[in-house]
Amino acid sequence: MTSLAPGSGPTDLQAESAPPSLPETVLDEAQRGETHADGHAAHPDLRLFGLATFLVADGMTFAGFFAAYLTFRAVNPLPEGSSYELELLLPTINTVLLVLSSVTFHRAGSNLRDGNGSGCRSWLLGTGVLGAAFLAGQMVEYFNLPFGLTDNLFASTFYALTGFHGLHVTLGVICILIVWAQARPGGRINQQDHFGLEAAELYWHFVDGIWVVLYGILYLL
Amino acid sequence: MTLASPSDFEPQGLQPQGWLKYLSFSLDHKVIGLQYLVTGFVFYLIGGALAGVIRTELASPISDFVSRETYNEVLTLHGTVMIFLWIVPVVNGAFGNYLIPFYVGARDMAFPRLNAVAFWLIPPAGILLISSYFIAGGAAQSGWTAYPPLSLTTPALGQVIWILSVLLLGGSSIFGGINFIATIWKLRRPGLKMMQLPMYCWAMLGTSILVVLSTPVLAGTLILLSFDIIAHTGFFNPALGGNVVVYQHLFWFYSHPAVYIMVLPAFGLVSEILPIHARKPLFGYTTMVYSILGIVVLGLIVWAHHMFTSGTPPWMRLFFTIATSFIAVPTGIKFFNWLATLWGGKLALNSAMLFSCAFIVNFVFGGITGVALAQVPFDIHVHDTYFVVGHFHYIVYGGTVFIIFASVYHWYPKFTGRMLNEDLGRLHFLLTFIGFNLCFAPQHWLGLNGMPRRVAEYDPAFTTLNQVSSIGALLMAISTLPFLINVVWSAFRGEVAGDNPWNALTPEWLTTSPPPVENWPGEAPLVTHPYGYGIPEGQLDLKVTTGRELWTGGRR
Ligand code: HEM
Ligand SMILES: [Cu+2]
Numbered sequence: 001m002t003s004l005a006p007g008s009g010p011t012d013l014q015a016e017s018a019p020p021s022l023p024e025t026v027l028d029e030a031q032r033g034e035t036h037a038d039g040h041a042a043h044p045d046l047r048l049f050g051l052a053t054f055l056v057a058d059g060m061t062f063a064g065f066f067a068a069y070l071t072f073r074a075v076n077p078l079p080e081g082s083s084y085e086l087e088l089l090l091p092t093i094n095t096v097l098l099v100l101s102s103v104t105f106h107r108a109g110s111n112l113r114d115g116n117g118s119g120c121r122s123w124l125l126g127t128g129v130l131g132a133a134f135l136a137g138q139m140v141e142y143f144n145l146p147f148g149l150t151d152n153l154f155a156s157t158f159y160a161l162t163g164f165h166g167l168h169v170t171l172g173v174i175c176i177l178i179v180w181a182q183a184r185p186g187g188r189i190n191q192q193d194h195f196g197l198e199a200a201e202l203y204w205h206f207v208d209g210i211w212v213v214l215y216g217i218l219y220l221l
Numbered sequence: 222m223t224l225a226s227p228s229d230f231e232p233q234g235l236q237p238q239g240w241l242k243y244l245s246f247s248l249d250h251k252v253i254g255l256q257y258l259v260t261g262f263v264f265y266l267i268g269g270a271l272a273g274v275i276r277t278e279l280a281s282p283i284s285d286f287v288s289r290e291t292y293n294e295v296l297t298l299h300g301t302v303m304i305f306l307w308i309v310p311v312v313n314g315a316f317g318n319y320l321i322p323f324y325v326g327a328r329d330m331a332f333p334r335l336n337a338v339a340f341w342l343i344p345p346a347g348i349l350l351i352s353s354y355f356i357a358g359g360a361a362q363s364g365w366t367a368y369p370p371l372s373l374t375t376p377a378l379g380q381v382i383w384i385l386s387v388l389l390l391g392g393s394s395i396f397g398g399i400n401f402i403a404t405i406w407k408l409r410r411p412g413l414k415m416m417q418l419p420m421y422c423w424a425m426l427g428t429s430i431l432v433v434l435s436t437p438v439l440a441g442t443l444i445l446l447s448f449d450i451i452a453h454t455g456f457f458n459p460a461l462g463g464n465v466v467v468y469q470h471l472f473w474f475y476s477h478p479a480v481y482i483m484v485l486p487a488f489g490l491v492s493e494i495l496p497i498h499a500r501k502p503l504f505g506y507t508t509m510v511y512s513i514l515g516i517v518v519l520g521l522i523v524w525a526h527h528m529f530t531s532g533t534p535p536w537m538r539l540f541f542t543i544a545t546s547f548i549a550v551p552t553g554i555k556f557f558n559w560l561a562t563l564w565g566g567k568l569a570l571n572s573a574m575l576f577s578c579a580f581i582v583n584f585v586f587g588g589i590t591g592v593a594l595a596q597v598p599f600d601i602h603v604h605d606t607y608f609v610v611g612h613f614h615y616i617v618y619g620g621t622v623f624i625i626f627a628s629v630y631h632w633y634p635k636f637t638g639r640m641l642n643e644d645l646g647r648l649h650f651l652l653t654f655i656g657f658n659l660c661f662a663p664q665h666w667l668g669l670n671g672m673p674r675r676v677a678e679y680d681p682a683f684t685t686l687n688q689v690s691s692i693g694a695l696l697m698a699i700s701t702l703p704f705l706i707n708v709v710w711s712a713f714r715g716e717v718a719g720d721n722p723w724n725a726l727t728p729e730w731l732t733t734s735p736p737p738v739e740n741w742p743g744e745a746p747l748v749t750h751p752y753g754y755g756i757p758e759g760q761l762d763l764k765v766t767t768g769r770e771l772w773t774g775g776r777r
Pocket of ligand 1: 366479480481483484526527545546548549552587588589590591592593594595596600603604605609612613616617621
């Protein structure tokens with residue numbers, strides 16, 4: 001028995017209950033648990049799990065923005081002469097581009113997993129181009145809008161939402177370029193080690209999904 | 222990656238050793254935990270000094286000690302420091318980082334580097350916040366809630382710095398939450414089931430889910446608020462067609478869960494301390510787990526009980542009253558489980574236990590006033606009065622801060638290898654308990670009789686009780702001295718603790734004090750019955766942890 005705790009006298013309860021060391025059986029099991037030196041699959045790589053959790057958090061930021069926008073819209077009338085109408089053609093093209101880019105990214109991933117590195121890089125490049133085209137489209141839209149950031153509540157919310165999403169797309173395009181560079185022959189990303197690509201892909205699908213919701217409530221509603 | 226054997230486990234790499242490691246970008250979860258603890262405590266002293274200014278000012282009905290503007294700055298800094306720099310980092314970051322890897326049988330957290338980043342966001346954010354007091358225009362003046370339009374009309378720079386600092390701290394909190402979820406859920410040693418984890422793991426899992434779901438909403442809201450301040454948009458500015466109530470909804474969508482982010486980990490910690498010093502199994506393990514999950518779910522749908530006077534429509538008031546009252550059910554379950562854990566135990570009334578038992582008393586009082594506040598007619602009467610101040614201090618101070626102290630007394634031997642002095646500890650407890658109740662109990666009466674909160678001046682009729690309250694605050698300030706002396710003196714001169722001075726069964730005690738870098742010199746132990754006290758070995762059966770057999774400790 002180890003020395004007893006100050007302030008707690010020895011009791012029969014204690015004597016029965018507090019083993020100074022672990023019982024043998026428990027240690028046996030413990031040893032079995034630690035000796036799994038097997039490969040890849042035995043060690044769950046938690047980085048994607050962590051990223052997914054982060055994206056849940058990021059999604060909540062958007063959810064907050066969406067809730068604010070919908071409430072504003074429901075209860076705060078716009079001043080005379082302003083309306084919620086937006087030009088639809090460009091954003092719709094943009095939506096198509098972004099959804100398409102999710103498909104191309106997916107192709108890039110499956111190519112890499114099949115061992116086709118150059119195919120993967122081409123699809124990645126295509127994805128990056130689609131993302132950049134989306135951003136360009138967004139810029140064109142910004143410059144042709146009849147309202148500025150502080151014109152009214154709808155204008156402010158519009159820029160806040162699309163701007164915050166646009167930041168995400170920009171970051172995504174940068175990530176795609178990095179992954180593209182790393183997927184070159186002899187680079188960090190290859191058929192065996194493709195965390196970077198999978199992380200970028202997960203993020204990109206997330207950004208696309210957010211856009212679809214955003215498009216629905218901001219442009220169509 | 223999950224469980225490297227000690228030989229090839231090197232979180233330290235080229236990192237400094239000795240005490241210097243506590244100032245470094247260490248990746249060791251134990252070092253990071255203590256970094257959180259000490260940093261948090263420094264901010265507690267700052268926040269406490271600010272509280273001292275508040276209580277000195279309120280010792281007389283006129284604003285004679287500081288000007289009204291200064292009072293508002295001090296008040297805002299006090300609330301923000303205490304919540305975001307003391308309670309949240311310590312009760313989550315400090316004890317979470319130190320204990321969770323032990324409890325899941327791991328050598329470190331899931332993402333050690335992210336962990337260090339999360340910690341190192343805190344000191345700059347805190348320094349930024351406090352330094353705003355010294356700039357032209359001063360610190361933010363709109364309280365820890367930063368309600369617009371008030372926050373749009375007070376000096377802008379201070380408010381923007383406040384937002385920046387809270388964003389940094391929120392980011393730190395989110396990173397921490399992600400790490401805890403991954404560690405508890407995915408990094409358990411093989412053979413260890415979720416329902417065998419010590420209760421603090423469940424509390425931290427629930428808390429981290431709340432952190433991940435609600436903190437981002439606060440971040441988004443504060444970004445919009447900063448646009449209103451800097452770019453003169455009108456999201457929350459009624460003069461520009463905006464809507465202040467939307468801010469309140471978004472703010473409380475974070476800040477009600479935030480009260481659980483502050484108190485759920487304390488629930489977990491007290492659930493570790495009570496069984497050990499009562500030599501009894503934790504009563505009702507399964508119901509504890511489901512209560513935590515219930516609190517997480519309910520905690521997300523009660524936020525508008527802070528807005529009963531903000532013109533919320535009747536159906537909304539009804540919903541939020543009912544939902545809020547429901548939280549009393551899982552909370553009550555936990556309360557009775559703690560009592561049942563103590564029932565018939567061999568209590569060691571040491572400092573850790575005294576603070577824990579006082580927690581139960583204080584918390585039930587704060588909980589009862591909370592349920593009262595959830596009732597619309599009553600809340601309309603006392604909203605924004607000192608009654609609310611009394612309520613939440615019974616929860617955050619009487620609840621969480623008492624448990625932080627209990628935890629320091631309980632785990633200090635593990636941190637340092639030495640015991641804290643019991644006489645100083647009991648003195649600390651006595652002064653804190655008396656001072657705390659003297660300070661905050663009268664505030665309920667003041668609020669019921671109409672003293673508004675967040676004022677530097679008040680009706681002279683309230684003078685006597687305010688002075689009682691200020692004397693209580695003075696006692697609380699004094700009570701910190703024996704504690705400070707104790708932790709410093711005991712670190713060098715305290716009685717040597719040994720590995721397991723409390724004869725505890727949870728895994729952090731089954732190693733040396735302080736533990737080696739790899740946590741256990743040999744294999745990580747598989748502890749399937751962390752609360753197996755009081756019954757003869759070999760008769761342990763997890764299935765009956767909720768049953769009468771374990772409650773009575775095997776006795777008839
Ligand atoms: C038994 C559960 C609880 C209930 C039913 C409850 C209910 C309430 C209600 C209705 C209010 C709003 C009062 C008003 O502003 O008019 C309130 C305020 C508050 N509560 Fe609680 N509460 C509970 C637990 C907690 C916990 C666990 C904490 C913190 C750890 C906490 C901290 C606060 C704070 C900080 C405020 C004041 C916010 C402010 O206006 O600045 N409460 N509580
Ligand atoms: Cu609340």
